[in-house]
Amino acid sequence: MKLIGSAASPYVRKVRVVMAEKRLDYQFVIEDVWSDDTTIASSNPLGKVPCLIMDGSEAMFDSRVIVEYLDTLSPVGKLIPQPGRERAEVKTWEALADGVMDAGVLWRLEATWARRADGERSRAWMDRQRAKVEAGIRAMAKGLGDKPFCSGIHLSLSDISVGCALGWIGFRFPDIDWRGEHPNLGKLYDKLMLRASFADTAP
Numbered sequence: 394m395k396l397i398g399s400a401a402s403p404y405v406r407k408v409r410v411v412m413a414e415k416r417l418d419y420q421f422v423i424e425d426v427w428s429d430d431t432t433i434a435s436s437n438p439l440g441k442v443p444c445l446i447m448d449g450s451e452a453m454f455d456s457r458v459i460v461e462y463l464d465t466l467s468p469v470g471k472l473i474p475q476p477g478r479e480r481a482e483v484k485t486w487e488a489l490a491d492g493v494m495d496a497g498v499l500w501r502l503e504a505t506w507a508r509r510a511d512g513e514r515s516r517a518w519m520d521r522q523r524a525k526v527e528a529g530i531r532a533m534a535k536g537l538g539d540k541p542f543c544s545g546i547h548l549s550l551s552d553i554s555v556g557c558a559l560g561w562i563g564f565r566f567p568d569i570d571w572r573g574e575h576p577n578l579g580k581l582y583d584k585l586m587l588r589a590s591f592a593d594t595a596p
């Protein structure tokens with residue numbers, strides 16, 4: 394398997410962490426989707442990473458589809474429960490974490506995308522996305538509470554998704570003090586970073 398991605402992308406990190414937790418081998422192919430000569434569209438018409446290329450088959454995207462598929466490849470460390478309530482809970486945690494990343498990406502692009510002129514940057518839009526990031530982080534802290542993991546009694550895709558979102562927010566928006574405001578999230582992230590899957594993929 395070949396994973397096309399970048400080291401800074403939180404969506405790509407989610408896939409790499411799942412690969413490591415499932416002990417799956419893959420080749421990591423770095424692609425800068427923002428460069429003029431990117432060839433990502435030949436694999437993913439949406440021009441986005443992560444994109445998984447299976448041996449002799451078509452490309453697979455996006456991160457939610459890829460991690461769901463990867464979890465079926467090996468019984469080692471099941472990360473997504475069987476269909477039912479628990480699975481829906483894990484997928485909701487993933488949607489929350491992805492939503493925080495989505496809003497953060499929109500906010501950051503509005504603020505920094507080189508092809509947008511300064512006069513075209515909307516403060517109201519940035520504030521709207523920032524509010525989503527902050528509300529999402531508050532919801533994560535509330536949902537985690539005093540529990541050791543976001544859902545269930547062991548590591549799942551919920552924790553991996555939340556960890557990737559928090560690690561990326563810390564990397565791109567250091568002025569958002571999620572650790573100071575939510576010590577339980579800080580504790581979870583520190584615990585995740587003890588795992589090779591997280592330590593080896595930090596942005």
Ligand code: GSF
Pocket residue numbers: 401402403404405426439440441442443455456457491498
């Ligand atoms: C989001 C991927 C994405 O936005 C997923 O895979 O879960 N829902 C998708 N990837 C960004 C890189 S990043 O911000 O992490 C991307 O490839 N953007 C290129 C573009 O043209 O939007």
